[in-house]
Amino acid sequence: MPKLKTKKAMKKRYRITNSGKVLAPRSKRRHMMTDRTPKSKRQSRRMLSVEPMHRNAIKRCMPYDR
Numbered sequence: 072m073p074k075l076k077t078k079k080a081m082k083k084r085y086r087i088t089n090s091g092k093v094l095a096p097r098s099k100r101r102h103m104m105t106d107r108t109p110k111s112k113r114q115s116r117r118m119l120s121v122e123p124m125h126r127n128a129i130k131r132c133m134p135y136d137r
Contacts (some may be wrong), residue, residue, distance in 0.1 A: 075130070075134040075135075076132050077134065077135060077136070078133065081129060081132040081133055082133055082136070084096075085116070085121065085129050085133070087129075087130065087133060087136045087137060091130075091137070092120055092121075093118075093120070093121040093125075093126050093129050093130065094118035094119065094120060094121070094125075095112075095116055095118065095119050095121050096119070097115040097116075097117070097118070097119050099115065100115055123127035
């Protein structure tokens with residue numbers, strides 16, 4: 072059976088932890104940050120855990136990142 076290819080776009084956007092969770096960076100971090108409160112800016116530094124309904128599709132695109 073041939074090797075499976077990793078979808079590079081998914082690899083750039085998501086990270087899979089050792090426990091199997093999928094983490095994604097939060098959105099709305101590029102510009103116009105002065106309009107946001109310090110609390111929302113601080114909270115958006117953390118990675119966001121992806122919903123379980125999308126988790127399997129993302130893992131299928133990255134077969135060797137487990």
